Amino acid sequence: MAEIVLDKVSKKYPDGALAVSEVDITIGDGEFIILVGPSGCGKSTTLNMVAGLEDISSGELRIDGKRVNEKAPKDRDIAMVFQSYALYPHMSVRENMAFPLRLAKVDDKTVLAKVEEAAKILDLTPHLDRKPANLSGGQRQRVAMGRAIVRSPKAFLMDEPLSNLDAKLRGQMRTSVSKIQKQLGTTTLYVTHDQTEAMTLGDRVVVLRAGYVQQIGSPQFLYDNPANLFVAGFIGSPSMNFVPATLENGELRSALGTTPLSDRVRRLAEAADAPREIIMGIRPENFEDVALVDPAQRPGGATFTAHIDVLESMGSEKFAHFTVEGEVATAAELAELAADSGSADVPGAESQIVARLSAASSAAENADLEVWYDADKIKLFDPTNGKNLTYTE
Amino acid sequence: MVMGTVTTGRKLRWGLVDILVLVFALVPVLWVVSLSFKTKDTITDGSFIPQSWTWQNYADIFETSEFIRALVNSIGIALISTVIAVVLGTMAAYAIARLDFPGKQLLVGLSLLIAMFPQVSLVTPLFNIERNLNLFDTWPGLILPYITFALPLSIYTLSAFFREIPWELEKAAKMDGATPAQAFRRVIAPLAAPGVFTTAILVFIFCWNDFLFAISLTSTTASRTVPAALSFFTGSSQFEDPTGQVCAAAVVITIPIILFVLFFQRRIVAGLTSGAVKG
Numbered sequence: 131m132a133e134i135v136l137d138k139v140s141k142k143y144p145d146g147a148l149a150v151s152e153v154d155i156t157i158g159d160g161e162f163i164i165l166v167g168p169s170g171c172g173k174s175t176t177l178n179m180v181a182g183l184e185d186i187s188s189g190e191l192r193i194d195g196k197r198v199n200e201k202a203p204k205d206r207d208i209a210m211v212f213q214s215y216a217l218y219p220h221m222s223v224r225e226n227m228a229f230p231l232r233l234a235k236v237d238d239k240t241v242l243a244k245v246e247e248a249a250k251i252l253d254l255t256p257h258l259d260r261k262p263a264n265l266s267g268g269q270r271q272r273v274a275m276g277r278a279i280v281r282s283p284k285a286f287l288m289d290e291p292l293s294n295l296d297a298k299l300r301g302q303m304r305t306s307v308s309k310i311q312k313q314l315g316t317t318t319l320y321v322t323h324d325q326t327e328a329m330t331l332g333d334r335v336v337v338l339r340a341g342y343v344q345q346i347g348s349p350q351f352l353y354d355n356p357a358n359l360f361v362a363g364f365i366g367s368p369s370m371n372f373v374p375a376t377l378e379n380g381e382l383r384s385a386l387g388t389t390p391l392s393d394r395v396r397r398l399a400e401a402a403d404a405p406r407e408i409i410m411g412i413r414p415e416n417f418e419d420v421a422l423v424d425p426a427q428r429p430g431g432a433t434f435t436a437h438i439d440v441l442e443s444m445g446s447e448k449f450a451h452f453t454v455e456g457e458v459a460t461a462a463e464l465a466e467l468a469a470d471s472g473s474a475d476v477p478g479a480e481s482q483i484v485a486r487l488s489a490a491s492s493a494a495e496n497a498d499l500e501v502w503y504d505a506d507k508i509k510l511f512d513p514t515n516g517k518n519l520t521y522t523e
Numbered sequence: 524m525v526m527g528t529v530t531t532g533r534k535l536r537w538g539l540v541d542i543l544v545l546v547f548a549l550v551p552v553l554w555v556v557s558l559s560f561k562t563k564d565t566i567t568d569g570s571f572i573p574q575s576w577t578w579q580n581y582a583d584i585f586e587t588s589e590f591i592r593a594l595v596n597s598i599g600i601a602l603i604s605t606v607i608a609v610v611l612g613t614m615a616a617y618a619i620a621r622l623d624f625p626g627k628q629l630l631v632g633l634s635l636l637i638a639m640f641p642q643v644s645l646v647t648p649l650f651n652i653e654r655n656l657n658l659f660d661t662w663p664g665l666i667l668p669y670i671t672f673a674l675p676l677s678i679y680t681l682s683a684f685f686r687e688i689p690w691e692l693e694k695a696a697k698m699d700g701a702t703p704a705q706a707f708r709r710v711i712a713p714l715a716a717p718g719v720f721t722t723a724i725l726v727f728i729f730c731w732n733d734f735l736f737a738i739s740l741t742s743t744t745a746s747r748t749v750p751a752a753l754s755f756f757t758g759s760s761q762f763e764d765p766t767g768q769v770c771a772a773a774v775v776i777t778i779p780i781i782l783f784v785l786f787f788q789r790r791i792v793a794g795l796t797s798g799a800v801k802g
Contacts, residue, residue, distance in 0.1 A: 183694050204700040216695035220713045229709075230699035277699065287698075 132194045132284035132317055133159050134180065139189035141175050141341075149175045151341040152189065157285075160315045162308075164332035164349075166322055167364070168470030172341040173321045174289055180319060181210050181287050193284060204233075209278035210287040213294065215270045217262040217277075223249075224258040227276040234281065248280040251310065268299045279310065285317040292327065304330060325365055329353070337361050339466070355523075359409065359516035360463040362509060368414050368449065368484045369467075372459040374513070375410040382508070384410055385454040386483075389432030392506040395520055399510055402519040409459045411509040414449070417485030419493060420500040431505045436483070441495045448487045450499065463516045552777075559770035566767055580771035584756075590772060592744045593752035598779065600662055600748060601730040604669035608726050609719060611670070612677030617707065617715075619678065620685035621693075631678075638675035646739045653740055660742045668736050673726040680725065684718025685711070720787040727783055731776075749776045 134157040141150040150172040157163045165173040178184040180191060182203035191199055198206050209230070217226050224245055225232075231241045249255045252272040262270055271291060278286055291307070292300045308331050311318050322328055328335050329349045337344040337352065337360070345357040349365075356362035362370045375384035380396055382389050391399065420433050436452040443449075458481045485501060493499045510519040558566060559580050561573045568574060584590045618624070619631060649668060650659070658664035688711060696706035712719075737751035744752075753772050756765045 181698060183697065202702075203697045204702065208698065210695070210698040212691050212695060214689065214691050216689065216691040218692060218695075218710055229696075233700040233705060233709075277695075281700075 133157065133192075134285055134317060134319065135190075135192040136176070136180070137190040137192065139176070139179060139191055140187050141172070141179060141184065142187040149341055150179070153338075153341075153343050155336055155343070155346065157317055157319060160317055162311050162318045162320065162331060162333045164320050164322060164328045164335045165338060166325060166328040166335055167338035167344075168466065169323060170340075171338040173323075173338050175341075176338070177210075177287050177289055177319060177321045180285075181208060182206050207284045208287055209281065209283040209285075210289065211274045211278050211291045213290040215262075215274040215294075217270055217273055219262055222259050222261055223254060223265070223273050223276075226262065226273055227280050230277065230281045244280050245276075248276045251279070251313070252276050252306075267295055268303065271295060271303060275307070275310065279314060279316075282314075283316070285319065286311070288318065288320045290322055290324075291320075293322070293324065300324075307331065325367055329365070335365075337364060339463075355521055356509070356518055357521060358463065358518055359411070359461055359511045360467065362411050362511070362518065363464060363467040366413060368486075369471075370411045370413050370509070371483045371485075372464060372511075373410050373412070373454060373483070374457045374459045375408055375510075377404055377406055377408055377510070382410060382505075382510075385434075385456040386410075386412075386503065387432040387434035389503075389505045389508075391508075392430065394506060395508060395510070398520040398522065402512075402517075402521075404510060404519045405512060405514075407513060408519065409461060409511040409513050411511055412503055412507065414484045414486040416504045416507040417450075417487065418502050418504075419487050419491035420502040421492065422488050422490060423502045428502060431502050433500055433502045435498050436485075436501045437498050438493055438495055441493055443489070445489065447489050448491055448493060450485045450487055450491075450493050450501075452483055452485070453481050454483055459513070461511070461513050461516055555770045555773050559767060559774050561767060563764075563767060566764070580767040581775070583768050584772050584775070589744060589755075590749075590752060590775075593747055593749045594776070596662070596744075596746055597731060597748040597750075597776065600665050600669070600746070601727055603662070604666045604673060604730045605723055605727045607666070608670045608673040608677050609681075609723050612674055612681050612722060612726075613712070613715070613719060615674070616678050616681035617685050617711065620682045621690070634675040634678050637671065638679075642672065642735055646735060649736075650739055659740060660746050662746050664740050665736060665746060665748070668740070669730045669733065673729055676729065677722045677726055680722045681715065681718050684715050684721075688714050724784055724787055728780060731780060 134155075136153050136155045136157075138152045138154060139150065140148070140152055142148050153172075153176060155163065165176060167173050175184060179186050182198070182201060186199050190197055193206060193208075218229065221229065224242075227245045227248055228241045231244060236244075245258070246255070249258055252275060254269065254272055254276060257265060257269060257273075262273065265273065271294070274291065288307075292303050295303060304327060320327075320331060322331075332349060334346060335349050335352055336346045339360050345352060345361045347355075352361060352365050356365060356370075359372070363372070373384045373386055375382050377391075377399065380391055382391055420428070423431075436450070436454075438450045438452050440451040441448060442451070485503075487493055487501075491499075508520070511517065512519055554571070557571060557573055560576050560578075561568075562575050562577045562579065565574050615630070615634075619627060645668075653659040653664045658667070692710055692714070693706050696710045697703070701709065732750065733748075734750040734754075737748040738754065741747040741751060747755075749772065753769055756769050756772070
């Protein structure tokens with residue numbers, strides 16, 4: 131149980147590369163914080179600095195109000211779960227989990243009792259005498275968790291602990307990680323680049339990009355009010371659609387038709403002194419088949435005709451993919467996101483729009499569909515610096 | 524069936540090659556074994572299987588203290604050299620595999636240089652040095668050069684093993700509260716055990732078989748090892764041929780090596796690190 135404070139923590143490598151730059155995070159006692167970002171954004175480096183596996187170049191790391199920059203990992207009383215699990219292959223599951231306690235010179239009886247207890251929480255009791263080599267991926271992952279929880283440390287650090295599991299198991303383990311954390315109430319710092327984990331697990335999410343903190347907030351807040359293009363594009367799956375647009379006389383003109391801005395959006399845009407050329411962002415769920423929209427609601431949005439290339443029917447909803455004519459929204463942030471997700475390698479991916487339609491929609495592949503979207507849900511971004519012009523606290 | 528005949532043909536070819544290699548390697552050994560069991564009159568009869576069997580040669584070599592003393596020297600010197608070379612080699616190899624320190628390349632280069640250096644050219648200087656330091660004809664006088672020449676071997680073999688151990692295990696040990704020394708002793712060293720045993724075998728064989736240093740740096744039974752002692756074997760008179768006894772001694776000194784390998788072979792279990800990390 132502890133509060134962890136990162137005060138302007140930076141990491142600069144000897145070759146001059148800046149991996150993490152002035153990160154300020156205050157992790158409250160018992161809080162579950164997620165560090166998320168594309169690969170190479172500095173999230174693992176940040177975690178390693180908290181762990182003590184990497185030196186902090188500048189800034190201060192405080193655990194429970196005490197500066198720990200110079201302390202060795204073993205003196206910080208923090209447990210870590212590694213992406214590769216890092217189980218000791220020559221020890222049984224029991225000894226793997228007991229290892230931290232043995233090092234702390236806890237007497238044998240207490241050690242065995244604590245291991246039994248942790249094994250019960252993690253459902254590992256029947257496997258205690260086996261070697262890690264004979265366990266499945268999910269079991270190994272749980273042993274790694276067990277090794278972390280058995281000595282009741284001040285905090286847990288988890289470095290993409292679920293990324294080596296298959297999709298179904300990952301879902302189950304996600305739930306159990308969350309349950310265990312709530313049950314133990316231990317401060318947790320969790321690194322992931324899976325944004326589903328980021329959305330579902332954490333109390334708060336920290337989005338990192340190239341070593342800089344982009345935004346910190348609850349998952350829902352980040353989803354609803356992204357501070358900039360990067361956060362908007364990173365949080366959410368399928369991600370937000372971006373279309374270049376022109377702002378003129380309170381109207382927004384784009385490849386998705388022309389729409390008057392809602393009062394709320396207009397006020398925010400004016401307050402932010404929005405330029406003429408902007409990038410408009412709209413989430414897939416803000417689209418709808420026009421036939422299914424209440425006629426009273428229709429004037430609050432714009433309608434356009436889309437030629438649907440691909441239609442994915444999920445049963446409860448339908449994802450319609452279509453291409454818009456005209457220019458493609460370009461910004462440094464978007465290029466980086468595309469590179470990370472791999473969509474930069476897919477021709478034409480930038481101009482793809484994804485709309486989430488109701489399952490009742492009559493949309494069909496290779497057919498035209500009248501699509502409506504809610505003008506009040508639009509986000510406007512400054513293409514030069516990526517700032518969200520419609521940001522509200 | 525075409526596949527079948529091809530496989531049988533291949534099997535036959537490889538079988539023949541295998542037998543050829545086995546015969547090539549084992550016939551001299553078996554010949555020595557055979558000679559050691561022959562009586563003095565039949566030793567030159569040229570037959571592979573002794574006409575009349577005898578234990579006399581073995582009884583003869585154990586009759587005098589000369590051979591037993593040499594055996595004790597050999598075992599003592601080889602074991603001490605092996606232990607020291609492997610312990611030092613383990614530490615050096617770990618540093619080379621894990622740490623980045625100034626002069627690392629130099630260290631690796633130097634140890635390679637030692638391994639390449641012709642030992643013959645060092646015998647005369649070593650002889651003079653050891654005489655001045657009163658190390659000549661003592662156990663340390665042989666142990667020291669053995670360690671010097673065994674170290675490069677053990678460093679190279681062991682650093683290859685250390686490189687295979689996932690680094691994350693060490694990080695995990697540190698996070699679990701281990702000091703670097705504890706992490707090494709309780710996590711890394713047990714995992715490197717197969718490598719350590721392999722190296723130990725190689726170093727032991729090197730020390731056990733050495734003849735050059737053993738003959739040059741010793742003069743009495745105080746430190747003369749078996750390979751050197753063998754060359755001093757004589758018959759009871761100068762006209763007598765000690766071939767049978769030399770062969771018996773050669774068979775005897777092969778036994779420790781075979782035991783050593785058999786004993787450690789069980790511990791050289793491949794894939795001990797499987798299950799440490801994903802996969």
